[in-house]
Amino acid sequence: MGDQEQREADALRTRELVAEARRLRQVIAAAEADLARTHADAFALAEEQTGRLREASTREREMPLRSMAAEFAVDARTSDRTMQTHLFEAHRTVTQFPTTWAAWHEGRVSRAHVRVVVEAGADLDDEHARVAFEQDVLDYAETTSPNRLRSYAEQVAESVNPRSMQERHDAAVLDRRVWVEDLRDGMSMLGAIGPSVEIHGVYDRITRQGKAIKAADRVARREAAEREIEREAATRGEREAVERYPVRLGASFGLSRDGLADGAGDSGVGDLGGCGSVVAGEVWFDQRTLDQIRTDLLLDMMLTSTPSIDATGGVVEGGLGAIRAHVQVTVPATSLAGTTAGGAELDGTCAVDPETAKILAGNAPGFDRVFLDPIGGAVLAVDRRHATAAQKRYLMARDVRCRFPGCRRPARDCDWDHREDYALGGKTDVDNLGAFCKRHHTLKHAAGWTVVQHPGGRLHFTAPSGLEYTDDPPPRVMFIPDPPPDRGRTGVDDVRAPF
Known part of the structure; x- marks a missing residue:
């Protein structure tokens, strides 16, 4: 085969691959659009259930949607907060942007395009303005990438929006927030949304x-x-x-x-x-x-400086500047001793590098020792046993985070829930207690979820729909001490403990 023939053959094969990729993207887009339709139907069902609770309290009226999101989340092995957002966004897309959803289902635009269109047009309350916006933006969306579409969509939304920029900013500023996202290798990302x-x-x-x-x-x-x-x-x-x-x-x-x-x-x-x-x-x-x-400057100022405005009015002794960061770090004794080089973790959510763990341990006023099973790593006990405080230490070591499937809120920020209600004779001991964050503690009691606790901390959940799920305490990774150095190579006759 000559060079020209080889180039033509390569070009033909490339065209075939591009066509196949296009076909698969259309299949994926149709499936994602159908999933969004299902999520939208689930949201609508929860709305109907809420509508039947006209005389209920505000908290009771929140339960249908929260419980629906929890069922979908446990089945999908994701956070119920995230799933609740998915249900809402799917319902908004299907009901307020039906033309966009249809283009998505036909594979003419991707999920990323749909997200840009919905986010840019979310503030368009007027139906006629939204229809005009959607048609204009969709024509361009089919010819360009989501990143290029965003700028154009925002300009179109601005041109047809009857609300002024100031009005929209005043509403948007209410959503300012700060969050943390854990990364790998003992690193985390601090994010903030606020006025530009x-x-x-x-x-x-x-x-x-x-x-x-x-x-x-x-x-x-x-x-x-x-x-x-x-x-x-x-x-x-x-x-x-x-x-x-x-x-x-x-x-x-x-x-x-x-x-x-x-x-x-x-x-x-x-x-x-x-x-x-x-x-x-x-x-x-x-x-x-x-x-x-x-x-380094940002972290230094955030951890050591005092806010210019202190609204506590003397309620907090020393003011806001006297408040210091508080974290819970679990460090294997072998890591502190230097015989292993891993295992430290922050609030059960992310890893901590050994050097930072040693510095924190060296400055800590005290420790809670946690005894683990040497084979399976299950928590056996903690060494302080005076009243409820000891039980909390044990449960924090065992549960690490909220025990509702998919939730990662640290146990230290959770309620201590009686699996069998105390009012019904449930005992206040570690075999009947566990960490539930405020959101899921309320959901458990108000939305009809039942929980049975088995030995070792395993929980058996039954949802209002009758579906069943299990949740085990977080698994532990046991770190084996490093082998002693080669005596023949180092000339060392014995290995001494670092302490």
């Missing part, structure tokens, strides 16, 4: 502070270079030093011709110390990137 001016102001301030630190570091590097030149000139002669030093100094300190640091601080990780510090007889320079400096 304040958010950009915060970013601009820490950026300016970061650049000031970088500028100070450049000055320190230049001064260190000048001192080195002076020492070189004093020992070998000024001309020889001036002729030879710039080449060597440029490689060592990253100087450009104007004497400033060229790309200084673009790699490595430093701490919050000053620039040009002398450590162990050597000059230390700030090697952090601007992003790293911004992050």
Whole structure:
């Protein structure tokens, strides 16, 4: 086969693959649209159930939707809060943007396109304005990517929206919030939604502070270079030093011709110390990137500074500035001893690196020791046993988080629920107690969910629909001590404990 024939064959195969991918995307889009329709029907059913509770309290009227979301969430193995949002968004898409849903079902647009259209048009309360918006945006959506569609959709929504920008901003600012998302390798992301001016102001301030630190570091590097030149000139002669030093100094300190640091601080990780510090007889320079400096500044100010406005009015002793961060960290004794290098976790939600765990443990005023089964890792007991406080420590160690399927709220922020109601004779002991967050504690009692607790903390749930689910305490990973070093290679006769 010649080169031209090979290129034509490759082009034909590529066209076939593209066509197959297009067909599969249409199949996936149709299935996702059908799932959204099912979620919308579930939301509508919950709305009908709520409508039959006209004389009920506000909390009772919330239960049909919350219970419906919980059933779908447990079956899908996801959070019921997330599922409740899915049900609402699906219902809004199907009922308020039917043309968009139809285009999605036909595969003319993707789920990402639909999300952009619905989010941009969510504030259009007028039906005629929404129909005009939807038709205009859909025509463009079929020709471009979701990212390019977003800007256009927002412009169209602005042009047809009868509400002013100020009115919409006043409503949107009520949704300001802060959240945490756990990542891998002992890292987490702090997110915030707030007024654009304040958010950009915060970013601009820490950026300016970061650049000031970088500028100070450049000055320190230049001064260190000048001192080195002076020492070189004093020992070998000024001309020889001036002729030879710039080449060597440029490689060592990253100087450009104007004497400033060229790309200084673009790699490595430093701490919050000053620039040009002398450590162990050597000059230390700030090697952090601007992003790293911004992050360090933000965390430092958030953890140590006092708010300019304190609305507590003396209710909190010392004011808001006296409140300090509080986290619960579980650390294996073997990690503290240095015989293993893992196992520490924060509130049962994410891993903590060993060095941070050791620092936290070293500064902690006390510990709760948790005894685990050496094989299965099940919690056996905690060593403090005075009244309810000991039971709470045991349950926090066993349950770690809310026991409702899919929920990850830390146990320390949960209620201690009696599986068998105390009023009906249920005992207040660890075999009848467990962590339930306020949301799911209320759901359990108000929406007809029943829970039976089995040995070892396993819970058996029965939903109002009759479907059944089980939830076990979080599994534990046992870390085995590292093997002793090779005696023949190290020459060490015995291995001593680090304590």
